[in-house]
Amino acid sequence: MKHKFSHFTCSLCGSDYEPEEVTYTCPKDGGNLDVILNYDAINAENSPEKFMDLPEASLWRYLNLLPVFNPGGIGTPLRRAGWTPVYKPVRLAEQLGLQNLWVKDESPNPTASFKDRASAIVVARAAQIGAEVTVAASTGNAGAALAGMAAAVGAKAVIFAPKTAPPAKIAQLIVFGARVLLVDGNYDQAFDLSIEATHNFGWYNRNTGFNPFTAEGKKTAGFEIWEQVIRRLPQDGKRLTVFIPVGDGNIISGVHKGFKDLHALGWLSEVPRIMGVQSTGSAAIANTFHQGDETIKPVAADTLADSISVDLPRDGVRAVRAARETGGTYITVPDEAILAAIAELGRVSIFAEPAAATAYAGLAKAVEDNLVEADDPILVLSTGSGLKDVKAAMQAISEAPIIEPTLDAVKKVIQ
Ligand SMILES: *Cc1c(COP(=O)(O)O)cnc(C)c1O
Ligand SMILES: [Zn+2]
Numbered sequence: 334m335k336h337k338f339s340h341f342t343c344s345l346c347g348s349d350y351e352p353e354e355v356t357y358t359c360p361k362d363g364g365n366l367d368v369i370l371n372y373d374a375i376n377a378e379n380s381p382e383k384f385m386d387l388p389e390a391s392l393w394r395y396l397n398l399l400p401v402f403n404p405g406g407i408g409t410p411l412r413r414a415g416w417t418p419v420y421k422p423v424r425l426a427e428q429l430g431l432q433n434l435w436v437k438d439e440s441p442n443p444t445a446s447f448k449d450r451a452s453a454i455v456v457a458r459a460a461q462i463g464a465e466v467t468v469a470a471s472t473g474n475a476g477a478a479l480a481g482m483a484a485a486v487g488a489k490a491v492i493f494a495p496k497t498a499p500p501a502k503i504a505q506l507i508v509f510g511a512r513v514l515l516v517d518g519n520y521d522q523a524f525d526l527s528i529e530a531t532h533n534f535g536w537y538n539r540n541t542g543f544n545p546f547t548a549e550g551k552k553t554a555g556f557e558i559w560e561q562v563i564r565r566l567p568q569d570g571k572r573l574t575v576f577i578p579v580g581d582g583n584i585i586s587g588v589h590k591g592f593k594d595l596h597a598l599g600w601l602s603e604v605p606r607i608m609g610v611q612s613t614g615s616a617a618i619a620n621t622f623h624q625g626d627e628t629i630k631p632v633a634a635d636t637l638a639d640s641i642s643v644d645l646p647r648d649g650v651r652a653v654r655a656a657r658e659t660g661g662t663y664i665t666v667p668d669e670a671i672l673a674a675i676a677e678l679g680r681v682s683i684f685a686e687p688a689a690a691t692a693y694a695g696l697a698k699a700v701e702d703n704l705v706e707a708d709d710p711i712l713v714l715s716t717g718s719g720l721k722d723v724k725a726a727m728q729a730i731s732e733a734p735i736i737e738p739t740l741d742a743v744k745k746v747i748q
Contacts, residue, residue, distance in 0.1 A: 336374045340398035341366040342544060350723060352400070357543050364662040365544040365648055367590070368400045372597045381600045384560060388417045389598035392450055398594060400549055404457035409485040410443035413452040415553050417441050419561045419712070425693075429700050433710040437554070437581055438683050440718035443485070446640075446686075447554065447584060447716040450476035455539045455678050464537030466491060470527035472580075472639050473521045474717055479539050480511035491536065493523040499639060499722040511529070519634075521644045541583045542647025548587035555591020556667040558712060559601055561635030566710055573605040574661070574705060574712045578691040580641030581650025582618050582709075584716065585609050589655035605712075607661040608704075609652060610635035610695025612668060615643055618652045620665035627653055629640030637668045637725055640688030662704065667748065673697075675719065675729035684719035684726070690709045692716070 341350040345364030357365060379397050383635035387394040392415025396403060406412055426434035442449040452475065459467045469479045470490040483490040492506050496515040506513045516523040524540060531538040531623045541547055563573055570744065577585045585607060595601035611619045614636035621629050629649035634642045656662055666674075674690035674697065686694070692713045699705050718724045736742040 336371055336679075337397065339369045339371040339499075341648065342369050343367075349480075351627055357538065357545070365542060365548075365586075367652055368545055369598075370398065370400065370572065370594060370687065376598055377518045381564070385564075392416060392453060392550070392557075395553050395556050399454060399553075399648050400546070401454055401457040402452075402461050404460055404485045404486070406528070407445070409451055409480050411456065411485040414449040414482065415442070416557060419558075420681070420683065422683070425677060425681055428677075429697065430707055431700070431705070431711060432708050435710075435712045436681075436683055437558065437561075437712060437714050439554075439689070439714070439716045440476075440684065440720075443719060444474075444481035444509075445718035446474040446478060446608065446715075447551070448474040448577050449482060450543070450553050451475065451547035451550035451583070451587070452478035452482040452539065454546050455479065455544060456486060456488060458546045459537050460486070462537070465489060465535045466534070467539055468527055468531055468536040469493070469719075471498075471538040472642065473498040473506075474640055474721065475539070475541055476511070476513075477502055477505035477509070480506050480509035483739040486510040491530075493527040493530070495520050497639075499724065501721050501723065502551045512532050519644065520642065524647070536573040540647070541581045547583055547591050548648070551584050552585025552591030552594060554584075554714065555588040556595065558588070558605070559592070561593055562710070562712055563601065563605070571709055572603045573710045573712060574608060575605050576608045576610055576692040576696045576699070576711070578638075578641055578695070578714070578716055579609040579611050579618055579652055579663075580615065580643045580646065580688065582609075582646045582648035585655045586648050586651035586712070589651070589659070604659050607655045607659045608695060608699065609656050609661070609663045610691050611663065611665050612638050612641055612671065612691060613665045614668065615641055616665045617643065617646050618649050619665050621649060622653050622656060622663040629653075636671075636687075637728070638671055638687035638691055639722065640686065641691060664695040664698050664704070666691060666698055670698065672725070672729040675726060679719075679730070683715055685715045686717045686719050686721045689716040689718075
């Protein structure tokens with residue numbers, strides 16, 4: 334293991350820690366820890382070409398770039414997380430006046446959201462350190478992903494979710510056999526309570542922006558974007574711009590980490606421009622970005638995009654840097670624009686939950702504000718399935734008419 338996983342470095346104070354020395358955040362200042370790989374050792378045994386030929390159609394194709402042992406679980410949903418499709422929705426591109434638009438759809442993941450990437454790696458880490466029970470606080474998707482990935486390999490999970498989470502997400506948690514505790518409070522309260530319980534019961538905690546392995550799982554989306562899109566772009570052309578929906582800021586930090594790993598290996602010459610998109614009702618990270626510093630101030634989050642509804646983002650600093658260090662920016666969009674984006678994506682057969690559609694809404698705003706050019710290669714990350722939140726989807730569309738079972742009634746409606 335030591336040969337792939339060198340050490341942790343605190344993203345705030347820069348302190349280094351041995352892999353077994355710390356479990357969660359920096360003991361000095363609570364900063365998020367970056368996993369630092371041993372890039373020379375990896376480079377000695379791997380090359381970009383090697384990944385292009387791998388048969389494994391999951392994030393485990395990148396095992397050699399991940400800080401965990403092979404978790405086994407062959408033939409289970411654990412081995413199906415990641416390696417999601419990238420679509421080229423030509424009609425949407427034309428509508429926006431763009432020439433090169435891709436959407437990476439995360440809904441084919443085993444539990445139907447991007448969060449499977451993080452949970453797969455945390456479950457692997459839990460097995461490696463002999464943790465018997467893994468716990469997460471979640472607005473729904475992270476919990477469903479942990480419950481699902483744990484169930485796949487017969488591990489135990491405890492999930493704290495706000496009792497207001499969409500019913501489909503709560504159903505998933507329970508169906509996957511997790512111990513589910515619905516908190517009469519918001520996500521932030523569930524988060525704090527889960528950490529208290531973790532310390533009290535000696536569990537292993539997966540929380541976003543707390544456990545350093547979640548970003549390592551999420552970085553695999555960056556690897557896939559490199560393999561599926563970047564490596565196929567013309568060598569002398571423009572660099573890719575990526576739109577990512579942001580709540581806690583761990584997806585954007587993770588994808589950025591994936592690009593940074595590839596850059597450190599010398600396999601990616603230019604890191605893509607990263608654009609973070611938040612709901613105007615939950616914009617703590619966008620606020621900090623535009624103030625020009627790194628101090629994250631909590632907001633009173635209020636948005637229908639439940640997966641990105643966060644008062645105090647737990648990975649805010651790295652999320653600000655993902656845009657700042659890559660020449661990107663932060664964009665905010667109101668809930669009406671998010672609903673409109675659900676309908677737009679639906680027209681090209683991509684069914685997104687509100688948080689997932691937020692990235693596309695951000696692209697539409699960026700086009701309006703001239704933040705992108707017509708010939709920029711652009712990828713939108715759609716992070717989760719619309720089946721997760723059917724109530725929100727119904728707000729995005731007009732309802733279907735109910736008719737009498739007669740041909741006359743059909744004729745009246747079809748005109
Ligand atoms: C969690 C989640 C996000 C946001 O990810 P963060 O790491 O909290 O920024 C976006 N979309 C979906 C569908 C999610 O589940
Ligand atoms: Zn620190």
